[in-house]
Amino acid sequence: MNILTIARFTIQEAISRRLILAGSLLSLAFIGLFALGFFLIYQNDSQLSGPLSDAQEQAAFGTIMTVLGLYAINFLAGFLALFLSVGAISGEIDSGALHAVLARPLRRAEFVIGRWLAYAGLSSVYVGLMAGSLLLSARLISGYTTPDPVRATLLMMLASIVLLTLSLLGSTLLSTLANGVVVFSLFGLAWLAGIIEFIGGVLSNEAMLNVGTTVSLLVPSDAIWRGASYYIQSPIFLAGMNAGEGIPFAGTAPPATQLVVWGLLYPLVLLGAAIMTFSHRDL
Amino acid sequence: MSLTLSAEQAGRIEPLVAVLPVGVPAIETVGLRKAYRGSVVLHDLSLSVAPGEVFGFLGPNGAGKTTTVKILMGLVRPTAGTASIFGLPAGDREARRRVGYLPENFRFHDWLTGAGLLDFHGRLAGLSAEERRSRIPDAIARVGLAGRGDERIRTYSKGMTQRIGLAQAIFHRPDLVLLDEPTSALDPVGRREVRDLIHSLRDDGITVVLNSHLLSEVELVCDRVAIIDHGRVVRSGPLADLLGATTTIRVTVDRVDCELRTALNRYADVLAVEDATVTLGVSDVEVAPLIADAVVRGGYQLYGLAPVHRSLEDVFMDLVEGGEE
Numbered sequence: 001m002n003i004l005t006i007a008r009f010t011i012q013e014a015i016s017r018r019l020i021l022a023g024s025l026l027s028l029a030f031i032g033l034f035a036l037g038f039f040l041i042y043q044n045d046s047q048l049s050g051p052l053s054d055a056q057e058q059a060a061f062g063t064i065m066t067v068l069g070l071y072a073i074n075f076l077a078g079f080l081a082l083f084l085s086v087g088a089i090s091g092e093i094d095s096g097a098l099h100a101v102l103a104r105p106l107r108r109a110e111f112v113i114g115r116w117l118a119y120a121g122l123s124s125v126y127v128g129l130m131a132g133s134l135l136l137s138a139r140l141i142s143g144y145t146t147p148d149p150v151r152a153t154l155l156m157m158l159a160s161i162v163l164l165t166l167s168l169l170g171s172t173l174l175s176t177l178a179n180g181v182v183v184f185s186l187f188g189l190a191w192l193a194g195i196i197e198f199i200g201g202v203l204s205n206e207a208m209l210n211v212g213t214t215v216s217l218l219v220p221s222d223a224i225w226r227g228a229s230y231y232i233q234s235p236i237f238l239a240g241m242n243a244g245e246g247i248p249f250a251g252t253a254p255p256a257t258q259l260v261v262w263g264l265l266y267p268l269v270l271l272g273a274a275i276m277t278f279s280h281r282d283l
Numbered sequence: 284m285s286l287t288l289s290a291e292q293a294g295r296i297e298p299l300v301a302v303l304p305v306g307v308p309a310i311e312t313v314g315l316r317k318a319y320r321g322s323v324v325l326h327d328l329s330l331s332v333a334p335g336e337v338f339g340f341l342g343p344n345g346a347g348k349t350t351t352v353k354i355l356m357g358l359v360r361p362t363a364g365t366a367s368i369f370g371l372p373a374g375d376r377e378a379r380r381r382v383g384y385l386p387e388n389f390r391f392h393d394w395l396t397g398a399g400l401l402d403f404h405g406r407l408a409g410l411s412a413e414e415r416r417s418r419i420p421d422a423i424a425r426v427g428l429a430g431r432g433d434e435r436i437r438t439y440s441k442g443m444t445q446r447i448g449l450a451q452a453i454f455h456r457p458d459l460v461l462l463d464e465p466t467s468a469l470d471p472v473g474r475r476e477v478r479d480l481i482h483s484l485r486d487d488g489i490t491v492v493l494n495s496h497l498l499s500e501v502e503l504v505c506d507r508v509a510i511i512d513h514g515r516v517v518r519s520g521p522l523a524d525l526l527g528a529t530t531t532i533r534v535t536v537d538r539v540d541c542e543l544r545t546a547l548n549r550y551a552d553v554l555a556v557e558d559a560t561v562t563l564g565v566s567d568v569e570v571a572p573l574i575a576d577a578v579v580r581g582g583y584q585l586y587g588l589a590p591v592h593r594s595l596e597d598v599f600m601d602l603v604e605g606g607e608e
Contacts, residue, residue, distance in 0.1 A: 097390050105377070
């Protein structure tokens with residue numbers, strides 16, 4: 001009950017701070033721009049080489065555009081998740097508004113879980129709407145159908161939840177500013193590790209692959225995105241690829257079961273840690 | 284900077300836990316200690332507040348008042364010692380259910396409206412939708428914000444924010460209200476209103492703890508006070524005892540000589556003689572007529588005789604001055 005009160009309150013806050021409005025307008029602009037760009041490139045391509053009759057060419061075109069679009073959405077969703085939760089606890093402590101709230105018969109765990117639920121809900125809705133409208137516009141323009149949109153979208157939601165739980169934990173330990181620096185650095189690090197792992201794969205370099213795997217354990221968001229991206233790409237496109245080839249920021253194999261399990265455990269472990277640290281903190 | 288008490292002051296300190304009527308105290312702390320990385324904020328703080336009292340918690344800035352209140356609310360954990368509210372461990376959810384709290388830096392979610400803040404806090408306090416609907420307008424009116432409840436707190440003045448904070452602390456009908464500097468942002472009219480509010484809470488049998496450094500404020504509303512300095516209770520007791528403990532009487536006569544001193548010494552200690560004015564220390568103001576009688580019977584002209592009341596400020600300054608150096 002208290003958890004729902006806090007979750008409801010957190011969503012109200014996002015609405016009243018115009019976060020939802022600003023986010024929706026910019027997202028609409030993003031989808032509009034994507035659709036326009038996709039349409040123009042598709043037309044241009046068709047005019048140059050005639051209608052894309054070749055199935056492989058059509059699959060490659062649809063895949064690359066969709067992966068690009070969803071990759072951008074994944075980035076935006078990551079930013080949204082981090083911005084939402086970077087001051088989830090620390091901001092409340094700094095403003096002093098938390099004292100009166102925690103003086104109520106409310107467990108600190110309930111406060112943390114309520115906030116987490118609201119952020120997870122908001123970012124999942126964001127990912128769902130954005131990915132859905134992007135996939136729909138790709139389909140309407142070029143007829144490209146994503147092999148497994150549901151699994152891809154669910155994994156993208158998980159990647160956002162991983163990031164927001166990380167920054168929620170940080171906000172119980174650090175000031176908002178310090179937490180922002182840390183989580184955005186980790187976000188960048190995860191991205192870089194993904195690229196290193198990709199190049200390691202191209203070069204068959206064991207050390208580079210290990211670096212990528214290690215960072216993925218620490219911050220699995222990019223690895224989960226790579227797993228998600230597999231489900232977006234046309235099998236025809238992937239089949240035409242030699243070993244070590246592919247889009248540098250997308251995966252060419254389905255996500256390993258261990259990765260998915262870790263991706264699901266990771267938010268739970270971090271949420272537990274956030275509850276522990278916050279429950280023992282003097283305010 | 285450590286508190287050093289003179290022998291005289293030390294002798295005046297009462298037993299730290301005052302004897303109370305039978306029953307569970309509203310607040311009890313025993314040997315409360317709080318240390319932050321080497322700096323000790325509270326040393327062995329023990330006090331007790333009886334149900335229905337208006338209790339003043341006084342002390343200079345940094346004395347440990349707010350830390351004590353935060354421990355009572357479960358916001359801060361004590362390093363040692365225990366604190367309880369109505370016999371329940373401080374910070375316990377059941378204890379918090381019975382308390383209303385206005386924090387020192389009353390900052391609320393400023394994107395909420397005044398009524399929205401109360402609705403949110405009412406939900407957390409466990410009030411039903413019906414209770415919230417009926418009580419919120421009353422609470423807003425009671426703190427003088429009638430008609431302003433639907434405005435965002437962001438647009439409130441500091442005084443209005445403090446008022447909505449007071450409403451937040453009392454509208455769920457707690458048994459104990461902890462007010463940490465409740466009038467710091469209010470003008471004299473607002474202070475007067477808060478005093479009236481505290482009196483009406485007392486009339487309803489609600490225990491009120493007032494944390495303040497505004498001594499006149501405390502003097503006007505509190506039944507009992509504890510003066511705290513450097514994390515210790517340096518004095519506690521009923522306000523009347525604290526103020527009356529060392530009453531002095533000033534006598535002005537036509538002349539002062541040895542015989543007069545001898546006569547006065549039977550009833551009082553002669554503390555000072557300045558020209559024809561004698562300052563006497565008495566244990567009880569009741570001896571004033573006896574002194575007047577002695578003066579007149581001795582053949583002196585009595586021009587004036589008046590008890591000199593010490594204000595709470597005098598007591599306070601005496602007690603905490605040692606630490607101000």
